[in-house]
Amino acid sequence: MNTKPLFVILLVGIFTLSACKNGEKEHTQKSPNILWLVTEDMGAYIPPFGDNTVKTPNLSRLAKEGVIYPNLYSTSGVCAPSRAAIATGMYPSSIGANHMRTTSYTEVTGLPKYEAVPPLEVTMISELLRKEGYYCTNNYKTDYQFKAPITAWDESSPYAHWRNRNENQPFFAVVNFTETHESGLFEPYGFRQIETRHYKSGHRNYKWKGFGKSHAKNRMTEAETPVHISKETKFKVPPYLVDNEATQRDLWKMYNNIAEMDKQVGAILKQLEEDDLLENTIIMFYGDHGGPLPREKRLIYDSGLNTPMIVRFPKKNNAGSKFTNLVSFVDFAPTLLSLIGQKPPKYMQGQAFLGKHQSKKPRKYIHAAADRFDGFTDAIRAVRDSQFKYIRNYRPEQGYYLPVAYREKIPAMQELLKLKEEGKLNDIQKQWFREQKPKEELFDCINDPFELVNLADKPEYQNKLQELSNEMDRWLTDINDNPSLSEKDLVAKLWDGKNQKPVTADPIITIENNKVVITCDTEGASIGYKTNPKAKSWNVYLESFKVEPNNKTILVKAHRIGFLPSKDITIDISTLNNN
Known part of the structure; x- marks a missing residue:
């Protein structure tokens, strides 16, 4: 597919941001919003990719109005290492994120709890977007094989929403759907409950409950489950599984879960349209790796790595087309920056497949x-x-x-x-x-x-x-x-040969020329601050800033990825010397 004209059109809507004010970038014109719709344990089991077993009207609409990517591959057949690649643009095995559950199973490994420790220049992609003025939110999933710094998101919770941003501020929102997860095949089978909550704006939003030992308690009984596909359906079974009653039932569950996930995708798209944001938003749908069935998840056969992706661009640019080049999860972070006109940093191991800084050479290989x-x-x-x-x-x-x-x-x-x-x-x-x-x-x-x-x-x-x-x-x-x-x-x-997890140094706050200056002796640490301790989000410290007269205290914290965070430091500004 010749994609060059598309990117020229897209970048017309990407404008320059003004100078910093109070450590945040202030917008003079709108930049494109970016919405990620992320499902779990998802092979190419949907109609846009050739499997018509179950109807997915919302995903099919996205595909009709967007571009499909049949050759997207995760860097691992399981979620957390793959999420580390997406968040950093780095291969998990290059930063110590390759072993699933680095803070668990210590009784088996005999090791202390640890996190991935990327090079000091590595920053989560959401924080890089925040530095460019984006309001960044994440719903539910936070397992990156490391604890996200407090600067990573404006809000990361089941209730995070773009509607909480400042007026005219562009957003990067990640909405995670859990219905297609491997645990959705467990017995007793049923769909997760969905709760709603009113926002101060009067809108409602979905909250998705989690997994864990109590997953069955969060599921309706089979009698209450809406049937999306008939139990009488005869499913095509991959040859590595046994075609019997149990496998047929698991496939029935899998396709039902996909149908339920599609409904939830529709709810989010409806909210986007209600807010009149559809045509100023780049929408990406993808799965966190391959399918949920045995010999799929955790393996590095295509059944465990390949997952479908759909990208819908504003004004339906290149609608109904297909991008057949190879794409890896390490390409997501540089592509996000490229879409907002920013050149990806050299440390990223992926390459942009969209936007101003799209790689001139198509990817020849993927790795896992x-x-x-x-x-x-x-x-x-x-x-x-x-x-x-x-x-x-x-x-x-x-x-x-x-x-x-x-x-x-x-x-x-x-x-x-x-x-x-x-x-x-x-x-x-x-x-x-x-x-x-x-x-x-x-x-x-x-x-x-x-x-x-x-x-x-x-x-x-x-x-x-x-x-x-x-x-x-x-x-x-x-x-x-x-x-x-x-x-x-x-x-x-x-840990550089040490027997104790490294700790981020406490930040140092000074006043210089009537401005607050914050430093940290730990190289590569992100610094967050609040001039209002009750504020929901931490500001990302970019450069020195003035404090409003009514702000008497400042709350500061530093955190390098893979290290323990610093203590919360609360400073009475009046006690600082003005040098």
Whole structure:
């Protein structure tokens, strides 16, 4: 698709921002709003991408009015590492975010709780947008493999909403939908309750409840569940699963959950239209990785990495078209900056696929990694081009299947395990349960979309094998990823050999030339402040600022990603010396 004309049109609406005032940028003209609609555990199981099993009128409308991206790939087959890539523009295995649940399962790993520690110049993309004057909100999901600094969002909560921003301020809003999550296949099955809340503006908004041990309590009984697709439907089962009653029911749940998620997408789009913002907003819909079924989530086959994306541009630019180039989650952060006219920083490992600073060269490869998932560790790396995928197994002596307890709550998974013990799985279904795995794998993802036939030993594919192997070596060196490094040694590396989690230094506040100056001895720390301690949001400190006469105190906090935050420092301004 020739996308150049689209970006010229888009950038007409991106205007210059004025100088700073009180540490925030003041707008003289509107910039485009950006809305992310993010679902979980989502393969390409919707009509715009060729699966017509269930109707999704709202997503189908987005696709009709927008551009579809069939070749988007996550950097991991699970959510938190992938979210780290989206938030920073960095590969998870380059910053210590590759092991799922770095603050949990310490009784298994024997390690202290730790977080990813990116290089000191790395800042969350939402904070970078805040620095450019955007009102940034996030609904519900906050697991980035590190605690977000207080400067990351204007508001991050189930009730965060663009309607809370200042008039004419552009917004970047992330709305997360949880209905399609893996836990939506558990029994007892039902849809999550949705609560509403009145805002001071008189509007209403949705709140999505979470998961966890009490997930069943937050779900309606089956009798109360609205049926979106008939139970009599005969679903097409991927060959790595057993086609039986349990799997058919899980597929029924999966498609019902997609239909419910589509309704929630429609509710958000309706709010956007009610606010007359649709045609000044770039809307992106995508999933946080591949599908929820067994041998999908957590794996780095396409079933675990590939997720659909739809982008709707103002005025329906390029409506109904398809962008077939490869896109990786590490490309999201630089693309956001490119869309608002900002050049992505050099530390970002992705490349912009939209906007003023769109990369001149299309992406040739995507990369992915699989390491520890909950209490079970492996070490796998993958690289894929437009047709072939190369996988390198760093623990070939270890079987593929990891007995993750959470996944084993899925009835279809329980059926696989039961039939395995009974010796009733066919050769394809048994592949996942091999006691060992080859050091190298090569798959033709077009002619073998389920990645079942390993071509690594085929003479006619040795040139492709070598090409992708060389590309993997280049990538690993470039991002400083050592897949053989133990998690214990990784923590020591992140903490610079210390045995205690690093702490962000307390900020220092002074008055210079009648302006407040804030510094922090921890390089790379973000600094937030409030001149009104009761204010909901923390201001991002950009440069020295004047304090209004009625402000008598200032609240300050510093936080470098991966470190413990500083203490909250409350200062009586009258006690500061004016140098």
